[in-house]
Amino acid sequence: MQKSTHSLKKSLLISLAVVCAVGILMVSIGKVSQGNTRQEATRTSKTAKKAAKIHLTKREKKIARHYKLTKLETRTASKTHITAIGDSVMLDVKPDVKRVFHHSAVSGSVGRQFYSLPGIVRKLKAQGHLAKYIVINLGINGPPTQHDINAVLKTVGKKRQIFWINTRVPRHWQNTTNRMIAKNAKKHANVHLVNWYKASKGHKGWYVSDRVHLNLTGDIYYARVLARRVSEVLN
Numbered sequence: 001m002q003k004s005t006h007s008l009k010k011s012l013l014i015s016l017a018v019v020c021a022v023g024i025l026m027v028s029i030g031k032v033s034q035g036n037t038r039q040e041a042t043r044t045s046k047t048a049k050k051a052a053k054i055h056l057t058k059r060e061k062k063i064a065r066h067y068k069l070t071k072l073e074t075r076t077a078s079k080t081h082i083t084a085i086g087d088s089v090m091l092d093v094k095p096d097v098k099r100v101f102h103h104s105a106v107s108g109s110v111g112r113q114f115y116s117l118p119g120i121v122r123k124l125k126a127q128g129h130l131a132k133y134i135v136i137n138l139g140i141n142g143p144p145t146q147h148d149i150n151a152v153l154k155t156v157g158k159k160r161q162i163f164w165i166n167t168r169v170p171r172h173w174q175n176t177t178n179r180m181i182a183k184n185a186k187k188h189a190n191v192h193l194v195n196w197y198k199a200s201k202g203h204k205g206w207y208v209s210d211r212v213h214l215n216l217t218g219d220i221y222y223a224r225v226l227a228r229r230v231s232e233v234l235n
Contacts, residue, residue, distance in 0.1 A: 047072065047235055063100055067224045073231040078102045080230060083130055085120055086137030086165075087112040089222075092214055096223035097135075105129065108137075114144035118151035125155055132160050135194075135226065139167030139177040140212055149184055158190055163230060165194040168201075170211050194229045196222065 051072040056064060064074040081103040084090060090097075091108030098104050107120070117138060124130040134156060138144070156162060164185060166178040178197055185193035199221070200206060206218030214222060 050235065067096075067100060067220060067227065069100075069224060069227055070231075072235060073227050074100075076231040076234055077227040080133055080234065081131045082133045082135050082163075082230075083107075083124060084135035084137070085117065086135075087140055089140060089213060090137045093219045093222045096219045097226065100223045100227050105131070111141055112138060113141045114138050114148050117144075118148055118155065121152050121155045130156075130160070133163065133230070134160060135163045135165065137165040137167075139174075139181075140169040140171070143173040143176040144180050146180070149180065153184075153188060153191070156190075160190065161233070162188075162191045163194050163226065163233070164191055165226065166197045168197045192229065192233050194226055196225055199225045 051070065054071045054075050056071055056074060060074050060078055063069065063078070064071065067074075069077070077100045080101060082101050082105075084094075084097055084101075084104060084106040086106075086108045088108060088110040090106065091110065094106045094108055097106050117136070121130065121134075136152075153162075164181050166181045167174060174197075182193055185191045200218075203218075203221070204211070206214055206221055208215050
């Protein structure tokens with residue numbers, strides 16, 4: 001009988017300890033959640049104040065209407081100096097990217113793959129033509145290797161910011177490419193994922209018949225997605 005009573009007390013104590021632990025955990029989660037909410041509210045308030053002070057030029061107003069961007073997104077893109085490097089998709093969207101990002105140098109090439117990127121970045125840096133903000137759009141012609149990505153990151157350094165656009169392409173390497181980009185964006189503070197794959201989901205009308213390259217409507221949305229992400233990171 002005593003053994004049974006002892007076991008019951010022990011079970012009750014264990015149950016009580018579990019309940020306390022769960023309670024403490026929930027309180028901690030609640031505090032973290034409240035902290036995140038306050039930080040987000042503060043950031044939103046600062047962004048709103050910054051946007052309220054912006055008076056767009058005539059040129060910027062046209063861009064804001066055409067690409068459906070906010071005043072802050074439009075002004076941020078207009079003032080940000082970028083170096084954009086990509087494949088034939090970048091070549092297609094070049095006019096729109098240059099229109100939205102007034103201070104931009106855009107290099108697109110048919111068939112360009114990731115393995116050519118380290119050499120391109122090294123050359124641009126040596127010539128003094130590598131901006132503080134770099135946009136990379138490569139992936140429709142094949143997946144990257146971590147070796148090539150590491151080489152690019154080493155040349156770029158930690159003071160420059162990279163906006164890496166993932167891909168939507170009906171090829172078996174699509175998911176591999178996107179996983180590699182996402183992995184490196186999580187690992188490196190100066191690498192930011194631009195999720196074109198997610199943004200273009202369900203929008204077949206943005207593509208031409210090969211389902212790889214964009215039509216004029218797709219070009220607009222591509223530039224819009226990039227501008228929004230740049231503004232989100234920089235503000």
